[in-house]
Amino acid sequence: MQKKAKMILEKDFKIAEIDKRIYGSFIEHLGRAVYGGIYEPGHPQADENGFRQDVIELVKELQVPIVRYPGGNFVSGYNWEDGIGPKESRPRRLELAWRTIETNQIGTNEFADWAKLVNAEVNMAVNLGTRGIDAARNLVEYCNHPSGSYYSDLRISHGYKDPHKIKTWSLGNEMDGPWQIGHKTAEEYGRIAAEAAKVMKWVDPTIELVACGSSFQDMPTFAEWEATVLDHTYDHIEYLSLHQYYGNKDNDVANYLALSLEMDDFIRSVISIADYIKAKKRSKKKINLAFDEWNVWFHSIEGDKLIEPWQEAPAQLEDIYTFEDALLVGCMLVTIIKHADRLKIACLAQLVNVIAPIMTENSGKAWKQSIFYPFMHASVYGRGVALNPIISSPKYDSRDFTDVPVLESTAVYNEENEQLTIFAVNRDVEDELLFECDIRNFEGYKVVEHIVLENDNLKQSNSATDTPIAPHSNGNAAIESGMVTASLPKLSWNVIRLEKRK
Numbered sequence: 136m137q138k139k140a141k142m143i144l145e146k147d148f149k150i151a152e153i154d155k156r157i158y159g160s161f162i163e164h165l166g167r168a169v170y171g172g173i174y175e176p177g178h179p180q181a182d183e184n185g186f187r188q189d190v191i192e193l194v195k196e197l198q199v200p201i202v203r204y205p206g207g208n209f210v211s212g213y214n215w216e217d218g219i220g221p222k223e224s225r226p227r228r229l230e231l232a233w234r235t236i237e238t239n240q241i242g243t244n245e246f247a248d249w250a251k252l253v254n255a256e257v258n259m260a261v262n263l264g265t266r267g268i269d270a271a272r273n274l275v276e277y278c279n280h281p282s283g284s285y286y287s288d289l290r291i292s293h294g295y296k297d298p299h300k301i302k303t304w305s306l307g308n309e310m311d312g313p314w315q316i317g318h319k320t321a322e323e324y325g326r327i328a329a330e331a332a333k334v335m336k337w338v339d340p341t342i343e344l345v346a347c348g349s350s351f352q353d354m355p356t357f358a359e360w361e362a363t364v365l366d367h368t369y370d371h372i373e374y375l376s377l378h379q380y381y382g383n384k385d386n387d388v389a390n391y392l393a394l395s396l397e398m399d400d401f402i403r404s405v406i407s408i409a410d411y412i413k414a415k416k417r418s419k420k421k422i423n424l425a426f427d428e429w430n431v432w433f434h435s436i437e438g439d440k441l442i443e444p445w446q447e448a449p450a451q452l453e454d455i456y457t458f459e460d461a462l463l464v465g466c467m468l469v470t471i472i473k474h475a476d477r478l479k480i481a482c483l484a485q486l487v488n489v490i491a492p493i494m495t496e497n498s499g500k501a502w503k504q505s506i507f508y509p510f511m512h513a514s515v516y517g518r519g520v521a522l523n524p525i526i527s528s529p530k531y532d533s534r535d536f537t538d539v540p541v542l543e544s545t546a547v548y549n550e551e552n553e554q555l556t557i558f559a560v561n562r563d564v565e566d567e568l569l570f571e572c573d574i575r576n577f578e579g580y581k582v583v584e585h586i587v588l589e590n591d592n593l594k595q596s597n598s599a600t601d602t603p604i605a606p607h608s609n610g611n612a613a614i615e616s617g618m619v620t621a622s623l624p625k626l627s628w629n630v631i632r633l634e635k636r637k
């Protein structure tokens with residue numbers, strides 16, 4: 136018997152207006168993300184500042200609204216002053232987080248220039264590992280103060296008359312991790328984050344701040360860390376961060392695709408902790424979430440152990456993504472959208488070459504990985520109101536999960552353009568899924584397009600020369616009397632785009 140899933144959508148069943156920053160990404164001074172990724176002077180496609188225009192074009196296709204920078208683990212040993220002023224005077228440093236040589240040819244100003252070229256804001260991280268309050272407040276002054284003070288005038292002397300007006304700032308990175316330079320206990324981090332936040336806002340009261348949550352859900356200090364950090368920082372910050380990477384280490388696709396349920400559980404837990412501290416403090420303020428590192432990361436881990444240290448921009452964390460990875464990324468995107476009421480920032484980590492949707496060859500091509508497509512579809516078509524669908528789906532059990540819905544789906548309604556987009560993954564490893572969606576509440580809507588990403592080979596990936604993983608628009612979604620029907624091929628990512636007839 137054919138498997139069938141049903142969904143009901145109503146205009147007024149809303150989760151929240153989506154903050155476009157949930158389609159953010161991340162560029163760290165790591166591997167070939169910056170050097171050989173966004174920046175390669177001498178490349179045939181480089182502009183006068185050395186930025187690769189082929190990469191800029193691909194980033195623009197993703198419509199990434201915000202990019203976290205400059206790390207990641209890197210930021211915990213970074214002197215931001217190394218990356219400003221004349222390039223020829225900038226120091227070459229031993230970069231201890233990733234054991235490379237950092238040439239500092241790209242720094243704060245160049246990155247702000249690049250972000251403008253791709254129409255993105257910067258989410259700037261400050262170093263709370265080796266540095267602290269002083270370096271953090273000086274960086275805010277350098278970036279955001281108009282003029283007439285030491286650091287703002289220094290910026291102007293570097294050719295940047297107008298302040299960068301960076302709104303979103305991250306207070307360090309993964310400070311709970313023993314691998315972090317300047318690793319701290321929750322008490323130590325909570326105190327320094329609160330004090331740094333306080334003076335950063337004294338310099339510029341318009342900024343918003345993200346405090347570090349746990350590095351991943353299985354950290355032994357998870358939950359206690361969040362509670363302690365929030366106890367100290369609650370009145371000074373707006374967001375608490377979450378980080379999580381997944382991998383199909385046991386080659387079990389049914390179990391792998393269920394990992395987004397773990398992500399969902401992680402998000403719910405952090406919301407609960409944030410609200411517990413809210414209650415404890417009798418606060419009226421709500422802390423929102425920034426899932427500012429999420430992705431699949433496992434393909435490159437073993438190989439990277441063999442990399443010789445102290446090279447400039449070696450190929451690090453260059454996961455080559457498969458078709459099944461794109462499906463999990465699709466499930467994770469659906470999960471992120473479903474939490475639009477509390478998740479206001481999310482960053483696919485990362486953007487170019489390092490665990491990234493976009494890859495480059497040094498002196499050669501730029502190309503799209505499998506995960507590029509679901510991320511692009513969500514970012515481009517997932518703007519508007521996240522709807523709260525009623526879904527009934529067949530379920531399955533896998534090694535680590537019970538009651539995994541075969542259909543992972545959500546919908547976004549763009550009231551302004553009168554467009555409705557359904558995102559749907561069929562997790563079934565054997566069968567197509569008959570999908571029925573009741574949209575009778577959306578009168579006069581027609582199907583514009585049914586995009587499908589499918590492939591018979593779960594391990595298929597793209598390369599610089601070949602793109603076997605690419606979506607097609609031959610899905611069979613149709614609408615009759617307000618009922619949308621579609622066959623979702625086994626193991627597929629689907630985007631059903633509807634709009635009101637003109």
Ligand code: AHR
Pocket residue numbers: 163206207208209308309350428484485
């Ligand atoms: O994104 C790669 C690394 O993963 C980041 O530097 C760090 O924050 C995380 O552990």
